[in-house]
Amino acid sequence: MLQPMMKPVARLRDVAERAGVSVSVVSRVLNSDPNLRVREDTRQRVLRAVGELNYTHNHAARALRLRRSGAIALLVPDVTNAIFSEIFRGVEDAAAEQDLVVLLGRSEWLDEKNNVVSRLSQQGRIDGLIIQLRDEEPSPHILDLLLPDMPTVLMHWHQRGGLSSVAIDDAEAARLAASFLIDLGHHSLGLIGGLPQTSTAQAREAGFGRALIDAGLKCQPEWMTRLGYTPSSGREAFRRIMSATHLPTALVVANINAAVGVLSAARDNGIEVPEQLSLVAIHDTWIAEHISPPLTTVRMPIYELGATAARVLIRVMDNGSKYHVLVRDPAPVMAVRGSHMPFPRAGACLISRQ
Amino acid sequence: MLQPMMKPVARLRDVAERAGVSVSVVSRVLNSDPNLRVREDTRQRVLRAVGELNYTHNHAARALRLRRSGAIALLVPDVTNAIFSEIFRGVEDAAAEQDLVVLLGRSEWLDEKNNVVSRLSQQGRIDGLIIQLRDEEPSPHILDLLLPDMPTVLMHWHQRGGLSSVAIDDAEAARLAASFLIDLGHHSLGLIGGLPQTSTAQAREAGFGRALIDAGLKCQPEWMTRLGYTPSSGREAFRRIMSATHLPTALVVANINAAVGVLSAARDNGIEVPEQLSLVAIHDTWIAEHISPPLTTVRMPIYELGATAARVLIRVMDNGSKYHVLVRDPAPVMAVRGSHMPFPRAGACLISRQ
DNA sequence: CTGAAAGCGCTTACAG
DNA sequence: CTGAAAGCGCTTACAG
Numbered sequence: 114m115l116q117p118m119m120k121p122v123a124r125l126r127d128v129a130e131r132a133g134v135s136v137s138v139v140s141r142v143l144n145s146d147p148n149l150r151v152r153e154d155t156r157q158r159v160l161r162a163v164g165e166l167n168y169t170h171n172h173a174a175r176a177l178r179l180r181r182s183g184a185i186a187l188l189v190p191d192v193t194n195a196i197f198s199e200i201f202r203g204v205e206d207a208a209a210e211q212d213l214v215v216l217l218g219r220s221e222w223l224d225e226k227n228n229v230v231s232r233l234s235q236q237g238r239i240d241g242l243i244i245q246l247r248d249e250e251p252s253p254h255i256l257d258l259l260l261p262d263m264p265t266v267l268m269h270w271h272q273r274g275g276l277s278s279v280a281i282d283d284a285e286a287a288r289l290a291a292s293f294l295i296d297l298g299h300h301s302l303g304l305i306g307g308l309p310q311t312s313t314a315q316a317r318e319a320g321f322g323r324a325l326i327d328a329g330l331k332c333q334p335e336w337m338t339r340l341g342y343t344p345s346s347g348r349e350a351f352r353r354i355m356s357a358t359h360l361p362t363a364l365v366v367a368n369i370n371a372a373v374g375v376l377s378a379a380r381d382n383g384i385e386v387p388e389q390l391s392l393v394a395i396h397d398t399w400i401a402e403h404i405s406p407p408l409t410t411v412r413m414p415i416y417e418l419g420a421t422a423a424r425v426l427i428r429v430m431d432n433g434s435k436y437h438v439l440v441r442d443p444a445p446v447m448a449v450r451g452s453h454m455p456f457p458r459a460g461a462c463l464i465s466r467q
Numbered sequence: 468m469l470q471p472m473m474k475p476v477a478r479l480r481d482v483a484e485r486a487g488v489s490v491s492v493v494s495r496v497l498n499s500d501p502n503l504r505v506r507e508d509t510r511q512r513v514l515r516a517v518g519e520l521n522y523t524h525n526h527a528a529r530a531l532r533l534r535r536s537g538a539i540a541l542l543v544p545d546v547t548n549a550i551f552s553e554i555f556r557g558v559e560d561a562a563a564e565q566d567l568v569v570l571l572g573r574s575e576w577l578d579e580k581n582n583v584v585s586r587l588s589q590q591g592r593i594d595g596l597i598i599q600l601r602d603e604e605p606s607p608h609i610l611d612l613l614l615p616d617m618p619t620v621l622m623h624w625h626q627r628g629g630l631s632s633v634a635i636d637d638a639e640a641a642r643l644a645a646s647f648l649i650d651l652g653h654h655s656l657g658l659i660g661g662l663p664q665t666s667t668a669q670a671r672e673a674g675f676g677r678a679l680i681d682a683g684l685k686c687q688p689e690w691m692t693r694l695g696y697t698p699s700s701g702r703e704a705f706r707r708i709m710s711a712t713h714l715p716t717a718l719v720v721a722n723i724n725a726a727v728g729v730l731s732a733a734r735d736n737g738i739e740v741p742e743q744l745s746l747v748a749i750h751d752t753w754i755a756e757h758i759s760p761p762l763t764t765v766r767m768p769i770y771e772l773g774a775t776a777a778r779v780l781i782r783v784m785d786n787g788s789k790y791h792v793l794v795r796d797p798a799p800v801m802a803v804r805g806s807h808m809p810f811p812r813a814g815a816c817l818i819s820r821q
Numbered sequence: 822c823t824g825a826a827a828g829c830g831c832t833t834a835c836a837g
Numbered sequence: 838c839t840g841a842a843a844g845c846g847c848t849t850a851c852a853g
Contacts, residue, residue, distance in 0.1 A: 174531050214592065491824060590830095
């Protein structure tokens with residue numbers, strides 16, 4: 114059995130004694146109760162006693178009494194995904210404004226009985242949940258079953274369903290990437306997309322398609338894959354596209370991690386980026402400038418996505434209503450680096466099939 | 468003000484009523500109180516009622532009563548560092564054995580007043596703390612001041628100080644990497660090391676040195692840097708080593724993220740890896756096989772590091788004593804990929820200075 | 822074998 | 838303007 118976690122520490126009662134008032138007054142002063150009228154004199158005595166005893170309130174007691182924990186959870190498929198770093202900061206900053214602590218976890222095993230989600234959301238652990246589902250598990254209905262009464266916000270989610278959701282403008286990101294390449298003279302464009310059941314993949318594909326249509330170009334189905342956002346799926350996608358009859362001169366890669374795989378697959382196949390193939394990836398993380406060639410990407414408002422998710426969650430917890438928010442500010446913007454080139458260019462060496 | 472977080476839910480009392488016993492019995496049955504004698508009959512009734520009402524205990528009440536929260540925190544400088552993924556799994560698995568939940572956070576701003584560490588460790592939030600300090604802030608004394616009574620385990624920390632600590636065998640990792648290269652015929656080896664104030668960097672440098680000495684080779688100070696574990700520090704380290712009078716034929720890179728920077732700096736400088744320069748990096752993450760060339764690395768017992776940290780912490784919480792553990796099982800092992808070559812080799816093209 | 826009761830540290834109507 | 842008291846949902850000596 115574990116022992117008590119710390120030595121005796123100041124309680125409200127101790128503060129009250131030292132200040133010569135009742136616990137009620139101390140509690141009210143600390144919580145700035147608007148109904149409280151105290152002499153400034155008294156208030157100062159209380160505050161001084163709090164400082165001298167180094168009082169901080171006991172969360173367990175507070176949670177029990179108020180029926181809320183003061184914590185929210187942020188669950189994502191993979192905490193080590195660099196994109197996620199910014200999301201976390203956004204959530205934390207917005208949560209801190211309301212004195213909420215953020216618990217970070219993995220959104221795994223939603224099918225199993227004894228999963229992280231249920232364990233975290235057992236009575237009294239957290240007041241609300243921001244969750245990004247795994248791409249392979251895009252049916253949020255599971256959550257309804259798992260946590261019928263938990264205020265929940267789906268992240269990276271466009272559909273308007275039973276739960277609140279926040280998303281970034283994935284369509285615009287892909288449109289921007291594609292038209293950037295088109296403006297460079299490319300007219301043979303491919304898309305390395307995400308899993309088709311995810312709403313981000315659908316949106317990115319739609320945006321890509323719109324850019325081509327706007328430019329009077331045609332989508333080539335054999336240049337479009339829907340395999341996911343991981344390096345190995347990027348690798349496989351590249352392999353498939355390279356086996357097409359004709360080849361594109363440029364690719365929009367729907368995710369930067371997939372682009373890492375594309376880049377290394379290209380190298381393995383002796384194809385030079387950007388000389389023979391231009392690449393633009395969505396999302397801008399540290400790897401973009403530390404890989405060779407440095408990747409041209411679309412930078413997205415990821416910090417704001419996190420902050421918005423937290424603010425939406427707080428409102429859901431507050432009034433139980435439902436929100437669907439698309440974060441567009443700041444707008445997606447090109448981070449221009451070294452993985453693209455104009456087309457056609459002098460001395461350009463097209464990919465020739467043997 | 469936030470509203471109560473969920474609709475009325477079964478309490479101990481509800482279970483007791485339904486089972487026709489007192490709350491004491493229900494509580495004791497659920498906690499398998501060894502002093503409890505109940506008729507099997509009664510126990511079954513209780514268990515059935517628990518199931519029917521879908522009872523789970525209220526954490527806040529439990530925490531208040533038991534004076535412990537059932538949660539521990541894991542704080543690391545950067546949650547998106549891929550090395551950390553395995554640590555997290557290890558900690559979670561070991562913690563789950565004791566029904567402890569793991570809160571994940573960033574170990575930042577230890578100097579500031581209002582930091583994550585203090586906020587998390589306010590009364591009753593967590594029972595203990597596993598922390599990996601930022602490399603730039605290697606004085607754990609700050610923790611003593613910040614959290615005098617919090618059971619704490621330092622991770623990736625070798626020194627025997629006031630706090631418990633767990634580490635992997637960093638010296639052996641570097642020794643293994645260096646002797647792997649030496650066995651390949653290299654005798655001009657450099658080390659791209661971590662910040663000198665960190666104990667991991669000291670250990671890796673020591674292990675590297677020992678391999679050279681064992682082989683009768685000399686350390687070349689101009690081939691050794693101590694700039695850190697990030698891609699940009701790796702880039703800078705490469706630049707410095709390349710400005711030396713003579714050049715090494717192989718490098719041990721003390722961290723895989725730094726190796727990513729080294730690789731791209733090498734490419735920028737027109738140096739072929741592995742043809743002109745062999746690279747072995749410590750730590751084995753997804754990037755190793757998705758970068759080009761795939762990196763030869765040393766795989767470390769990172770999952771076990773996390774699990775051990777949690778087990779040590781649990782013992783510290785239990786009996787207040789202090790432990791210093793070096794995790795050596797499984798032993799560091801080479802993950803052989805494509806960033807190294809024998810030396811000298813037929814047709815080898817050494818790096819020549821212009 | 823089982824139950825009544827105290828108390829963990831808070832907040833908040835209610836009373837004065 | 839301030840305080841006494843109830844009660845949030847548990848656990849656990851103690852009594853029977």
